Amino acid sequence: MTLPATDADLLLRLDEIIAAHKGREGPLLPILHDLQAEWGHVPEAAEPVIAAALGLTRAEVHGVVSFYHDFRDHPHGRHVLRLCRAEACQSMGADELADKVRAALGLDWHETTPDGRLTLEPVFCLGLCACAPSAQMGETLVGRVTLDKVQKLVAEAGA
Numbered sequence: 001m002t003l004p005a006t007d008a009d010l011l012l013r014l015d016e017i018i019a020a021h022k023g024r025e026g027p028l029l030p031i032l033h034d035l036q037a038e039w040g041h042v043p044e045a046a047e048p049v050i051a052a053a054l055g056l057t058r059a060e061v062h063g064v065v066s067f068y069h070d071f072r073d074h075p076h077g078r079h080v081l082r083l084c085r086a087e088a089c090q091s092m093g094a095d096e097l098a099d100k101v102r103a104a105l106g107l108d109w110h111e112t113t114p115d116g117r118l119t120l121e122p123v124f125c126l127g128l129c130a131c132a133p134s135a136q137m138g139e140t141l142v143g144r145v146t147l148d149k150v151q152k153l154v155a156e157a158g159a
Contacts, residue, residue: 007045013038014046018053028054028064032071041072069123077112077119079157081105081150082136086125092132098122100147105154118154 017034021027031050035042042065051058065071069082083089083098102108105120112119128134131143137153 010043010045011049014049018050022053028056028061032065036071039075041075044073069121074110075112076121077116079117079138079154080119080121081154082121082123082126083145083150084124084126084128084132084134085122086129088125088129089133094133097133097145097147097150101150104147104151117158
């Protein structure tokens with residue numbers, strides 16, 4: 001997942017992706033998924049192009065990108081560690097855990113390690129409310145997470 005060499009490459013590929021989905025019902029999400037699969041994020045420069053092609057406003061496209069936690073508007077590391085920030089997790093110590101994790105990793109929210117291996121992201125609900133606090137590394141969900149469990153996840157991912 002590398003960025004295209006030029007803006008022209010981005011626009012050419014974006015036009016191809018839009019054309020592949022434009023005739024479908026509800027083409028916005030498939031377009032955004034394809035962009036993210038190709039570049040690892042939804043480039044900001046793509047939003048007005050998508051909006052114009054679909055008869056939407058840039059705000060509507062950006063709203064979808066920013067609403068769904070799986071879409072990113074900036075490149076991430078090879079591995080993404082998500083810590084739940086929802087109320088159930090907060091009530092079970094997620095804020096304290098987040099402080100410990102950020103200190104241990106030397107990262108703040110939305111930051112990536114200098115080697116590009118790990119990005120730390122907040123997420124608002126992983127659906128493990130009964131097992132709070134929770135975290136996710138790639139496809140792996142972990143309930144009743146502790147700093148030790150997070151460090152183990154990071155180590156196992158090679159991050």
